[in-house]
Amino acid sequence: MTGTPLRVGLVGYGLAGSVFHAPLIAATQGLALDTVVTSNPERQAQARAEYPDVRVAASADELWARADELDLIVIASPNRTHVPLATAALEAGLPVVVDKPVAGTAAEARALAELAEKRGLLLSVFQNRRWDNDFLTLRKLIVDGELGEVYRFESRFERWRPQLKGGWRESGDPAEIGGLLYDLGSHVVDQALVLFGPVTSVYAETDVRREGAQADDDTFLALTHENGVRSHLYVSATTAQLGPRFRVLGSKAGYVKHGLDPQEAALREGARPGSPDVEWGTEPEELWGRLGAGESPVTGGGTPVRTLPGDYPAYYAAVARVLLSDGPNPVTAPEAAAALDILEAARRSAAEKVTVTL
Secondary structure: OOOOOEEEEEEOOOHHHHHHHHHHHHOOOOEEEEEEEOOOHHHHHHHHHHOOOOEEEOOOHHHHHOHHHOOEEEEOOOHHHHHHHHHHHHHOOOOEEEEOOOOOOHHHHHHHHHHHHHHOOOEEEEOHHHHOHHHHHHHHHHHOOOOOOEEEEEEEEEOEOOOOOOOHHHOOOHHHOOOOOOOHHHHHHHHHHHHHOOEEEEEEEEEOOOOOOOOOOEEEEEEEEOOOOEEEEEEEOEOOOOOOOEEEEEOOOEEEEOOOOOHHHHHHOOOOOOOOOOOOOOOOHHHOEEEEOOOOHHHOOOEEEOOOOOOOHHHHHHHHHHHHOOOOOOOEHHHHHHHHHHHHHHHHHHHHOOOEEO
16 A cells, blocks of 8 residues: 555544554554544643654544544544444544444444445444454364364453452443443454354343442353354453363364463553564464364363464554455444344343343
């Protein structure tokens, strides 16, 4: 890609904006971080220190007022603001990337998709975990037939955070769209859909375990896919002993992988993709998953499988290709709506203690 880079306005400079979006945008050929929107003085100073050429605005309204100077809006603000901000951006004639979850309901996501299609604009959802190292590795194993016919997919996104951190993510106000079901659950459900396709039924258990907590912090989902695969998905902040990230069982072999993709930790520590001294997204051999049958990987069963490098930069590279030349939207709003169908069904399942048929 050559020529003048696309000018990006980033709304929100909390965890999502400062750790994920801004570094990845800045590292993407064809994109330039033009403006950061945050009303927090400390975050404004942080943005200026980290990106000296960036403009800082206190309100997203400042972006709409100069829409002709921008080429893409990225929304990394609290969940409750995603729909109104995405709507405003599309109505201003600007392509949009929205952090997950794109909306609180599947109906809202589909309405946004219709608006984007009507305006002829890109609407993409940031599902970065499609480019996790373990997910890329598992996807290749399945495509290559190493597991045979997959029977069961177990996916865990577990943490040990016995003390509350505070903030909107732990709020019990439904308008905030907080809790782990819509936070980490957005990731594990999206991955299950990418791997195994549509879902016919959903069963879920959601609990509020920690003292003073208001939103779900320990949640389990059981999905039955149209092709017969069963996905068991765990998201938790109360896991004192972490389980495997993936345990996938097939007719030929199983794959077990522990540990999280290293890219988030690297971004938090200030590492940047594309830096000459950084081997991006890789992990040491002792963290590789194991492929085998009949034995436990804990006792040495199976064969180590080299983990493919994680590749979060691929998401924004794909966005740039869509806008500058051609290529598919890396994550569409209808795909995100399909995941929200499942999250809504899970919420109903847990509340009513029933299995929900889709």
